[in-house]
Amino acid sequence: MATFWDLKHWLADAINNHDIPGILCCYSPGAVYVTPSGVAEGHDQIAWMYEQFFRAFPDFHATAWFELGDCDNPAVTEWTYTGTHKGPFLLPDGREIEGTDRHITLRATCSTFVRDSRIVTHREYFDQLELYSQLGFGLTKIEHG
Structure with missing residues (x-):
């Protein structure tokens, strides 16, 4: 049986290969994927979220540099x-x-929760301001009505 870490590594490989079917194999059919830009529930929405990111960043790559080993x-x-x-x-x-x-x-x-050898909840966190700043955008003044 695959460990939680095996599943996480398979997901990382599928993400780096932009392999949507491979990504979805890691998730349970009713999984929830939480990101800074929204929440996706189920395979269709999860696939859509990854497709949007790969469309914007066709050379997207994730490099793991720390895994919480005792968890x-x-x-x-x-x-x-x-x-x-x-x-x-x-x-x-x-x-x-x-x-x-x-x-x-x-x-x-990210935190990945697994049940029955599939991801049931995947919570991903990154700083949206850091992303938008690197894209050439920053904070804007909010007009009060």
Whole structure:
């Protein structure tokens, strides 16, 4: 039987290969994927979330640099995400940022909860301001009504 860490490593390989079917094999059918930009429930929504990121960053790559070794469930990993912004990037409010050709390097972490050899909840965290700043955007003044 596969360990939590085996599953996490298979997921990382599928992500780095941009292999949507391989990614979905790691998730239970009713899994929940929580990201800074939203929550996806089930295979269709999870696939859509990954597709949006791969469309925006076709060379996206995740490099694990720390795994919490004395913890099985959740499996906790710290990552460095890299990629070049080539395609439209969907913002949480529905707007899209067209490709900027800017390279990103983000620090991220995630917690992966496993049941019956499949991911049931995957919580991913990264600093959206760090991402937007690297894409050439920053904070804007909020107008009060």
